[in-house]
Amino acid sequence: MKATIHITLKNGVLDPQGKAIENALGSLGFGGVDEVRQGKLIEVRLDETDADKARATLTDMCEKLLANTVIENYDIHLSEA
Amino acid sequence: MQAAVIVFPGSNCDRDVAVCLEAATGQAPLMAWHGDANLPKCDLIVLPGGFSYGDYLRCGAMAANSPILREVVAQAHKGAAVLGICNGFQVLTECGLLPGVLMQNKGLNFVCRNTQLTIANNKTAFTSLYGAGEEITIPVAHNEGNYFADDDTLKQLQDEDRIALTYAKGDNPNGACLDIAGISDTSGRIVGMMPHPERRAEAALGGDDGKRMFTGVVEMLS
Incomplete structure (x- = not known):
């Protein structure tokens, strides 16, 4: 089972890198960009075949290591691939 | 008294700290490896x-989950004094001994320069030899020193007098909330700070404002 975990900054947490990218897009002539937020994508392959058990394990991984929940949200996507 | 410096792969101020501790205690500290x-x-x-x-994943995140940190946390809970400097402060927040997080500097640049600091609380284990409100000069050198915590946590830090050090007005190098340069736990024995006291701990380094961090805690523990 394959998991794709998106880790993003919580709303209200300043994202200086996203802001810099937003400014760079503007200077390249891309108009109409309201906001850019930068995050992380982590892929994990698991032996587990039960989706519920996999999700529980991945949630535990996110809480303990993959995300810092003071400033970050995480979103887990599971697929059979 | 027994002092120890924890050494991780990638630590680069461990020997400077050891020099300060040896000067303060009269004996070389134990250098403990991350895998112990x-x-x-x-x-x-x-x-x-x-x-x-x-700095993989997040600054301090891997170190916070290393074998030696379980020992550090256990001894901290039993009353050991713990100082986290710069990356060490990041480790203390990641392992949960101190609240909040050190985010990337607001200006996106690595900042390496002297900062003017105010001793906001001189009742911690490491600031007892400074005057309340005393202004000192200690350098910072970091890319992720922007202290952030939610409003409730910041209020709690203020209410419990746990902000140990602040950057002097107008000298905040990283955008940290409330100009926070260092905080403590509720007991005052565990302190994390972004500035490097070991880099300004004797006259040959341009000043010795950082020295009392080490002599103060040793005096308290002796």
Whole structure:
């Protein structure tokens, strides 16, 4: 089972890198960009075949290591691939 | 008294801290490697600056889950004094001994320069030899020193007098909330700070404002 975990900054947490990218897009002539937020994508392959058990394990991984929940949200996507 | 410096792969201020501790205690501190599962009982533990584990994932996140940190946390809970400097402060927040997080500097640049600091609380284990409100000069050198915590946590830090050090007005190098340069736990024995006191601990380094961090805690523990 394959998991794709998106880790993003919580709303209200300043994202200086996203802001810099937003400014760079503007200077390249891309108009109409309201906001850019930068995050992380982590892929994990698991032996587990039960989706519920996999999700529980991945949630535990996110809480303990993959995300810092003071400033970050995480979103887990599971697929059979 | 027994002092220890925790050494991670990527630590780079461990030996500077060891020099300060030896000057303060009269004996060389124990240098404990990150993979050690056992740490002899210590009165004082310092987590030094550097780039532990290459700052992988998040600064301090890997170090916070290393074998030696379980020992550090256990001894901290039993009363050892713990100082986290720069990357060490990041480790202390990641392992939960201190609240909040050190985010990337607001200006996106690595900042390496002297900062003017105010001693906001001189009742912690490491600031007892400074005057309340005393202004001192200690350098910072970091890319992720922007202290952030939610409003409730910040209020709690203020209410419980746990902000140990602040950047002087107008001298905040990283955008930290409330100009926070260092905080403590509720007991005042566990302190994390972004500035490097070991880099300004004797006249040959341009000043010795940082020295009392080490002599103060040693005096308290002796």
